[in-house]
Amino acid sequence: xxxxxxxDLDGVLxxxxxxxxxxxxxxxxxxxxxxxxxxxxxxxxxxxxxxxEIILERAARSYSPExxxxxxxxxxxxxxxxxxxxxxxxxxxxxxAMLSALQxxxxxxxxxxxxxxxxxxxxxxxxxxxxxxxxxxxxxQHSKPHPEVFVLAAKRLGVPPAQCLVVEDAAAxxxxxxxxxxxxxxxxxxxxxxxxxxxxxxxxDVSVDDLLREG
Ligand code: B16
Ligand code: MG
Numbered sequence: 001x002x003x004x005x006x007x008d009l010d011g012v013l014x015x016x017x018x019x020x021x022x023x024x025x026x027x028x029x030x031x032x033x034x035x036x037x038x039x040x041x042x043x044x045x046x047x048x049x050x051x052x053e054i055i056l057e058r059a060a061r062s063y064s065p066e067x068x069x070x071x072x073x074x075x076x077x078x079x080x081x082x083x084x085x086x087x088x089x090x091x092x093x094x095x096x097a098m099l100s101a102l103q104x105x106x107x108x109x110x111x112x113x114x115x116x117x118x119x120x121x122x123x124x125x126x127x128x129x130x131x132x133x134x135x136x137x138x139x140x141q142h143s144k145p146h147p148e149v150f151v152l153a154a155k156r157l158g159v160p161p162a163q164c165l166v167v168e169d170a171a172a173x174x175x176x177x178x179x180x181x182x183x184x185x186x187x188x189x190x191x192x193x194x195x196x197x198x199x200x201x202x203x204x205d206v207s208v209d210d211l212l213r214e215g
Contacts, residue, residue: 002183002212004132004159005102006150009113011044011169012187012203013095014121016083023079024055027071034058041192045170047114047143048072076117083117086124094204099130101208108132110153112166114143114173133157145175150182165212167203169193185211 010016021040028035035055043051052072056063063071102109110133111118118136122128133156140148154164166177169187174196177184185206186199193199200206 001163002107002165002214003163004108004110004154004157004165005211006110006112006153006157006164006166006177006182007095008045008166008168008170008173009111009118009121009136010115011092012167013092013111013127014086014090014125015092016086016115016121017044019079019082019086020051023075023082024051026078027075028055031059031071033060045114045144045168045172045176047137048076048116050143080117080120083120083124086121088124088126091125091127093202094206098203098206098208098211102211105208107212108157108159110134110157111136112149112153113137114140114149144170144172145179147176147180150177150180154180154182167211183214 007013017040020043021037024040025035033055039054042054049072052068099109109131111131113136116137118134122134133153135149135153135156139152142148150166151161154161161181164182165185166182167185167187168174168177171193174184174186174193184196186193186196187202188199189201190199
């Protein structure tokens with residue numbers, strides 16, 4: 001029986017993809033590095049520094065660790081500026097209703113995100129107090145696909161991993177959930193989440209009964 005649902009944040013509850021893309025694009029353009037939306041898709045669920053390494057695969061020169069840290073900081077400053085425009089209307093379709101339906105049934109809810117900006121995003125959505133637990137990039141040593149973020153969320157919820165369901169939009173997050181010993185429901189299309197049987201285009205396309213169904 002599923003007693004808790006752990007939601008990924010970016011791409012499941014809120015669409016920040018475009019904001020990440022615009023902030024990375026500014027940096028890539030300034031450095032003369034090719035960067036497009038297909039490459040941006042590879043950054044889903046991946047930590048900030050790992051994202052930078054993926055972007056730098058196309059760089060013509062090498063960068064020192066100090067320069068890389070400065071680039072990641074510059075991207076984050078641009079990203080946080082863009083996040084300041086986020087409003088409750090930026091919650092993805094079905095997210096608000098699904099949270100209410102789960103909470104009405106007494107199912108615990110948590111956020112399990114790689115982002116170090118999760119608390120700002122939740123504040124902008126008006127959801128700072130909406131979850132029983134929030135675990136984000138500031139709480140963990142190892143980013144997805146390492147299971148740490150979901151294992152810690154289950155611990156904070158006081159629910160065994162086998163009774164937790166993870167909702168994810170990224171392959172790295174699906175791997176992390178499986179390694180944590182949790183059931184997974186995907187948000188997205190089969191081409192983006194290969195090998196996942198239980199998935200829907202958005203939370204608006206799945207009922208609470210279907211989400212909690214085991215299989
Ligand atoms: P930040 P999630 C992830 O969040 C994003 O999907 C990923 O694109 C981003 O690089 C990562 O957070 C780190 O974000 O730079 O804000 O710390 O999908 O795990 O909620
Ligand atoms: Mg995500």
